[in-house]
Amino acid sequence: MENQGRTLQPSESSLRATSSRIEGSAMQQTGSWLNRASSVRSSVFTHSSKGEDDEEDLKWAALEKLPTFARVRKGILKGNEGEPLEVDVEALGNVERKMLMDQLIRATNDDNEKFLRKMKNRLDTVGIEMPTIEVRYQDLQIHAEAYVGGRALPSIANFFLNKLEEFLSCLHIVPSRKRPITILDNVSGIIKPGRLTLLLGPPGSGKTTLLLALAGKLASDLKVSGEITYNGHRMNEFVPERTSAYISQHDTHIAEMTVRETLTFSAKCQGVGTRYDMLMELLRREKDANLRPDPEIDLFMKALSLKGRENVITDYILKILGLDICADTLVGNEMLRGISGGQKKRLTTAEMIVGPSRALFMDEISTGLDSSTTFQIVSSIQQANHILGGTTVIALLQPAPETYELFDDIILLSEGQIVYQGPREHVLEFFESMGFKCPERKGVADFLQEVTSRKDQQQTESMHGAINSF
Ligand SMILES: Nc1ncnc2c1ncn2[C@@H]1O[C@H](COP(=O)(O)OP(=O)(O)O)[C@@H](O)[C@H]1O
């Protein structure tokens, strides 16, 4: 809470500064709306010629007179020659969408960061905070009871035998042959918003189970004890499916749909969440303070918040994840040739981040991707996470050092228990104090993976032994 209070102060003071600037200029220039608007504009837009500015001022002034409900559906887009065009957000055509995307993100990751910062500044200026989620889990224990060996096979005889045995063991006549398996053993922790968390652990350590549990999507046959809360609310007090998104390690898509169709469908299913209400409030406050936003950002945010305008967010996500080159290709499967494996993996991520969820749990999104693509994806998620304050946990197998450096916190799992949870900077210190030193020229992520696996420890020891005996 203290932190939030501190971050608000500069935005409040900048609001005051802007409004006093507006008042001052209005007094000097004996207050026609045109003069007043152009004084605000001069602080926001610096490089466009005078004639276009006047035209833009007029268009803005006309927009500002509309009631909020109508204003949310209209925006201004710069045409090819820089001329301002008034556009209806609900009827954005393909050409207009492409123009908007080109203006927002020209080529690189830096553009995306700048764009996100502008969006955040716009919200900060009028004192609107993005909602954040803090996820806590305490004494989380997850057990499974499963048949092992031949009895686990789904044959007809086994089915009847298992049902009969379940019934008899309920009556305490025969003992159950189910073998209890502990998947997560009494784990506790906090996942902070605005920090990117990396979940590391060898295969079988319980990463998928922990992510599913945090996203509220565990299978019902598992025995769960302990407590998971989002901002202090238990899972049964709200709808976790609308708040969090779990990104699976498997790619399951409809083969006959194109990439763009898949994304649009996903965006339509997930809706716009609270974005619409937030935008209405934002427009109201901006009107009161007589502030004028960047036209492209304004148009983008309007398109993001309106139902039925999923095309714009789809275009944005396609561009961010580098899927725009295969946007109209079929997804495909074993029988139907479609996009490549790496593109499928990116599509799985895109499908979930296109929605309004503020808590993302991503499971091995990098399997089958090259390290530079993984870096790009994680880095765009990191930017959104840091700037807009989302809650994100990403499980990765063998992240490259530059990808590893993007994370703020590490959770290290081993055999269902947490070995380390905390800031990335302190992880080596911690293991050194335990007597495990990371060898030079070894990636930290690889070292962490090895130090928690018994087999690897034995291998390293025998290797050191061999080296020493030379
Ligand atoms: N529903 C289940 N029934 C039985 N065993 C399970 C179930 N879910 C997970 N497990 C077991 O729990 C362990 C951890 O699984 P998982 O969470 O998928 O690990 P990871 O994602 O780290 O590879 C594995 O040994 C797996 O076999």
Ligand SMILES: [Mg+2]
């Ligand atoms: Mg897994």
